[in-house]
Each structure stands twice: as structure tokens, then as C-alpha cells.
Amino acid sequence: MSPLQLLFQGDAVHTAVALILLCMSIAAWFVIFWKSWLLQRALTDVSRSTAAFWQAADVTAALAALPAFDREGLVLPLVQATQTQGAGTLAAAGDRGQQLTRVLRDALHGVLQRLQSGQVLLATVGSTAPFVGLLGTVWGIYHALISITGGGQVSIDKISGPVGEALIMTAAGLAVAIPAVLAYNVFGRLVARLEADLEGFALDLRELLLSSPKAD
Template identity: 50%
Template sequence: MTLWQWLSQADAVALATALALLAMSVISWVLILYKGWWLGRAQGATVQATQAFWQASSWEQARIQLPQIDRANLLTPVADAIAHIVAAEPAANHSLAVASGAQVQTTRVLREALHGASHRLQWGQTVLASIGATAPFVGLLGTVWGIHQALAALAGADHVSLEQLAGPVGEALVMTAAGLAVALPAVLAYNLLGRKLAQVEELLEGFAHDMQTWALQQAAQAPQAYTSVHAHTGVDAIAHVGSR
């Protein structure tokens, strides 16, 4: 029996099952191909952006270069989060977030930025996992329904041969094979893309750790510079009064 003959003879349940498997297959392959390309591009851009950021001559130049190279927009939110802390004025230290300490605040904003980046990296993974888990059961449903229909058609016959039963049952079992054919690529892609995703997350965590260390160094140097400037100003003022 050809595909068109089967479609012309199939009932609503069989057609719905076949269309569901077809839709799952199309969705999974689109996700596999596009996300595989996107993750490879994001990993390369992340490595390049990290190197360019730390090779920049100043903080301002690094902030300008980063969005141009970080095409996946994974590192830029981390740098933006640190920028708000670096640019914070000492007068704003009355807030609870800042009062809890520079290290706690830096950890908090970096955690939020990393959660946002991880959320962007995870897109499509749930769909692949769902297709890999449900496609075999959808195919099994089609098989069970096909066997039920075949047995119902032969129930009124006086004489049932093996050939009469083997054809419809064999066609029904094809649905199980189709379900497995849809599920296997989705499961394999989920695992492979998850491994690639973990590699990108390691790069992000390393960049965030380096940014945290740098921000804490800046926060530690700022009060020293502030005290030095005011002490120097006080000495000049005393000297000026003494000269009078």
C-alpha cells in the first residue's frame, strides 16, 4: 500500500497521529539545525569578545567594543551589571543593597545577569526533550489504534487468514517506528546541544568571576583614592592658613 492509498483509507485518529508526528519531526529538525548553528556562533563570539574586552586599553573602550563583538548578547549584560556598581556614587551607599557590602551586591547582580544569559541559552531545550519523550507514545497510540481497527474490520468475517491480519497489523506497526524515528534525533540533539550549552556557560561563569574580582578591586581602590584626595586638600588648606 502506498502512502496516498493509506491516507485515503485512514480515519481521523490515524491522520491526527501521523500529522502530529510530522509536526514534531519538522519542529525538532528546525530547532536542531538552527540552535546548533546559533550555539556554535555564540561560543565563538563569546571567546572573541572576552579576549577583546580584556585587551582593551580602558574600561570605556571595552564597554564600546563588547556589544559589537558579543552578537549573542551573553557577555554584555554581565558587563552592564558591573558598570552600574562601578559608576555608583558614594552618596548612594545608604541603600540596603549597597549597605550589605560590595561583594554581596556584586554577587547578586552577576547572578541575575548569568541567570538571564542561561535562560537565553536554554531556549528550545524543553521542546526537544518533550518531543523525545512523547513521540514514541504518539506512534504507539497510532499502532494500537491501527490494530484495533484491523481487528474490528475482520471481526465479522467467517474465515480469517494470517495474510488478512498481517497486512493491517504491519501497517499499524509502522506508526511505532515513525515515533521512534522522530524521538531519536530529538534526544541525541538534546544531549549534544546540552553539552555545547554547558561549555558556553563555563565561559560566561569565568568571565563573570573575572569581572567580580575586577569590580571588587575598583571598589577597594575608590575609598583609598577618595581619602588621599581629601587628605591632600586638608594639608593644602592648613598650609594656606599657616602662611597667612
């Protein structure tokens, strides 16, 4: 009998735990593949977009050139935010430096929120899947011992089979959790690297616009 069949051969609680682990695994692997693709593109986009911006003649030319390089929309929103000041509103209150700090901070938060999407799910799966699997193991061992006790004579042969089947749930929980934890840590480092690059660009952009008022 295969491990998959063993997971689903128990009672309703045992089967429910197996289904939960299966759903958690599918969700985690979907996020892993999606974020791998997203962050790979993002690393390339940020490098190419910042290079294209600094090679442009002015901010207007940079805005026209960036869409070709910024496929994920990580750098372009920062530049666009500096071009909309909302004259006559509180958004335009304060000096030029305060306005740029505010709009760049808000744009940067929006970009980083997109980059960090999926991290909560990976962290949740990585931290809870082992305990979900352990619940299935405890439940399976409990019912295995009850059935063995009710059967009369107890032997190692009667105990080892059902208990071994129940322990598969613990292994299943770890198999779901370990990829999620590893992916969370790797993606966290990549997001932190992108965050540092974007924050540096935002700071440089602010200084540029402050020193060249006519650039925008």
C-alpha cells in the same frame, strides 16, 4: 502505497496521531536547526568577546568594543550589569562584593535562560513521541483485527497487511524521537560548556572590579 499515505489512510484517531507526530517533528527540527546556528555563534562570541574584554584598556573601553564581537549578547550583559548599581536603593545595599555578586548572578541567569531555550521542547518530543506512535499502532491494530474478524475467514495475508500498516506508526514515533533526543544531549553539552565559560568570566570580572574600584 507510500509510508506517508499509510499514516493518513486510517480513521480520525489514526490521522490525528499522524498529524501530532508531524507537528512534533517539524517543531523539533526547527529547534535543532535554530539552536545549531545559535550555539555555533555563541561559542565563537564568548571566546572573542572575553578576549576583547581582557585586551581593552579599561571597562569603559571594553563596553565600547564588545558589541562588535558579542553578536548574541552573552558577555556584554554581564559587563553592563556591573555598571548599574541604583544608588539609594536596596540594590546598592551591602558591600561592593555583595552588589557585584547579585547583579552578575541575575545577568548570568538571563543569559543562560536564552541559551537553554528550546531544550524543554526537544526533551518533550524525545520522551513522548514513541508513546504517541505506539498509541497509533495499538489503535490501528485494534481496528484492523475488528475489520478482519468481521470479514469472515481469517488468514495471514489478511492480518499481515493491516498490522504492518499500523506498525508504521511506531516507526514514525521513533523517527521523530531519536533526532530530538540526540540533539538534546549534544546541545546540553554545548550549553554546559558555555555556562562554565560565562561563570568563569563573571567570577574573573567580579575579582577585577573588587581589586580595582576605579575601573568602573
